[in-house]
Amino acid sequence: xxxxxxxxxxxxxxxxxxGLILGFxxxxxxxxxxxxxxxxxxxxxxxxxxxxxSFDKLELAMPESDSVWSEEYxxxxxxxxxxxxxxxxxxxxxxxTMTSHEGYGGxxxxxxxxxxDGTLNGISILSISETAGLGMKAESVLKPQFENKNVSNxxxxxxxxxxxxxxxxxxxxxxxxxxxxxxVNGGLYIFQTQLGGSAQ
Numbered sequence: 649x650x651x652x653x654x655x656x657x658x659x660x661x662x663x664x665x666x667g668l669i670l671g672f673x674x675x676x677x678x679x680x681x682x683x684x685x686x687x688x689x690x691x692x693x694x695x696x697x698x699x700x701x702s703f704d705k706l707e708l709a710m711p712e713s714d715s716v717w718s719e720e721y722x723x724x725x726x727x728x729x730x731x732x733x734x735x736x737x738x739x740x741x742x743x744x745t746m747t748s749h750e751g752y753g754g755x756x757x758x759x760x761x762x763x764x765d766g767t768l769n770g771i772s773i774l775s776i777s778e779t780a781g782l783g784m785k786a787e788s789v790l791k792p793q794f795e796n797k798n799v800s801n802x803x804x805x806x807x808x809x810x811x812x813x814x815x816x817x818x819x820x821x822x823x824x825x826x827x828x829x830x831x832v833n834g835g836l837y838i839f840q841t842q843l844g845g846s847a848q
């Protein structure tokens with residue numbers, strides 16, 4: 649009985665000590681991690697909207713009650729919305745941070761820059777965990793295909809894109825292609841319905 653109490657006491661002390669150490673480490677690393685994430689986000693904003701000098705956060709509600717959103721974009725979240733402004737404070741367009749929950753390996757998060765006339769400057773991938781050699785090709789295969797396109801939405805094809813609104817799917821990674829394309833379309837839909845844009 650004494651041994652059991654002693655073992656339990658030792659285990660309790662170890663658990664408390666481990667918890668204190670983890671809490672201490674978290675406090676030390678919390679700020680550097682937050683700063684690194686903020687820096688990465690700011691670099692992504694600048695990448696998708698190079699003409700802007702400032703980005704002001706907007707308060708936009710997710711269009712969850714919208715039937716179109718519910719049917720077509722239920723696996724997508726808008727994490728952030730910002731107005732991209734020039735040196736005089738004029739709004740040049742918008743930067744949206746979108747997350748698809750339908751990637752093959754989990755969530756895919758990226759920023760996208762949209763000019764006032766609906767032109768998509770491009771996307772910048774912030775987080776992706778797809779299959780190496782397949783879905784991870786999103787950076788090199790999918791990303792360039794969204795640059796400087798002015799369309800209401802995109803579709804993907806396996807037989808070669810024949811128009812601006814078509815995206816060549818990553819070979820062997822249709823799920824990744826669909827996840828990214830759907831999330832981009834979700835961002836365009838938010839632009840068209842909440843930010844004064846119009847479908848082409």
